[in-house]
Amino acid sequence: MRKFYLALLRYKDHFIFLIAVTLSLTLLLKNDAPDILIIRGKFTDYFSIISSPFSWVKSMIVLQEETELIRQKNIQLTLELEALLLAQEENNILRDFLRFKRESNLKLLAARVVNMGASSNLSSITLDIGSDHGVKVNQPVIVPEGVIGKTVVVGNKSTIVQIIKDVNYRLSVRILPSGNAGILQFISDDICEVRELQKNTEISIGNKVVTSGFSQIYPKNLPVGEVVEVLNERGSFQKIAKVRIKSKLSTLLNVFIVIEESNEVG
Amino acid sequence: MKWVSILFPAIGVFMFQFLLVDFLSLNMIRPDFLVVYVFYISLVYGKTTGIFTGFLLGLLSDLSGVGSFFGLSPLSLSVTAYLTGYLNGKYERMLPYLFHGAWISIIGFHFIIISYVRFQNILLSDPISFWIKCFMSFSYTMMFLLIIQFFYPVKEASHAEIN
Secondary structure, eight states, rough: OOOHOOOOOOOTHHHHHHHHHHHHHHHHHOOOOOOHHHHHHHHHHHHHHHHHHHHHHHHHHHHHHHHHHHHHHHHHHHHHHHHHHHHHHHHHHHHHHOOOOOOOEEEEEEEEEEOOOOSOOOOEEEOOOGGTTTTTTTOEEEEEEEEEEEEEEEEEOOEEEEESSSTTEEEEEEEEETTTEEEEEETTTTTTEEEEETTTTTTTTOOOEESSSHHHHHHHSOOEEEEEEEOOOTTTEEEEEEEEOOOOGGOOOOOEEEEEEEOOOO | HHHHHHHHHHHHHHHHHHHHHHGGGGBBBBBHHHHHHHHHHHHHHHHHHHHHHHHHHHHEEEEEEEEOOOOOOHHHHHHHHHHHTTTOOOOGGGGGHHHHHHHHHHHHHHHHHHHHHHHHHHHHHHHHHHHHHHHHHHHHHHHHHHHHHHSOOHHHHOOOOOO
């Protein structure tokens, strides 16, 4: 016993290192354990309280710039609106003719981004709403440009969102108009890859990419991005499409959480 | 007293990293001041203190918000602290270029661990992009570490243990 104690004292650096590495690896391997998620949720609440004044200051800084952009966009949108109203009218008539109906309506919850994590690479964002507002784990998070992630840790008043740029993020998507389905994963900057695509279908640059609806998390037809490159390797049974996501993830201020999808059967 | 002089700056560094590092973000790459602090703590106080500091700061960093791989920061910072601990008080006993090469490699190793886990997709699909990304993260933090050299060089830190 004494020898063991002496050895422990002598090699304490190595023992402490071993304990630290073991604990870290245990945490890494138990990422989805309920206890860990509860602790992370609690801490997220505390950290969001600390960071909210800073996010307010940050939003004030970008507010002026954003107002100018919004003014420009407002003029553009006013012009576009006229054209769109005409298009919508025409669309409505055509839809009536074809007896189309909207398949789903989404119930959205607006949230403010209060933090983007402390790690050196952006993989998550923290929102200022949590379970008190009706948020649950595994709910899609979107912006007008498209899907940006899903909720992974939910505290009472804050939520961590795993964004599309996280290495573990996968999204079942469909490429329109061919309807070919595949699995989307992030590669770098704003480029993602869609794999598992059938080789014999036609995919062109500029094709729209939307959610497939196969997953239990994402409703179908949410916009994701558009195809910028198609890789058709000889000898491979599948095609790979490179997709550019439209959302600017590094400058997110507000997002929506899809809390419900009410299906209309008709 | 020793722990107080480590704890308060550690809280300061963490708060800086947590609240203000977004303002220094370039193309979504952000400097890692936690590794800089853990590196100096290990250099000044040795392995044990460094590992404690690295593990706790890493844990706080991951608790503050990370999408996946919760536990990666404590792991990489503990490894950095452990390796840096070997350089504690060694400046006089090593060739200078070997000493400087060693600490730069340790910081580089930290970023290789982080990048390997976080960008494993890029490594598989485009290894060159992976190494560029890894190097960019490393260089951005190194830039700040080199600026710190003007105020507190590593050779001083290496034999500056406070008892």
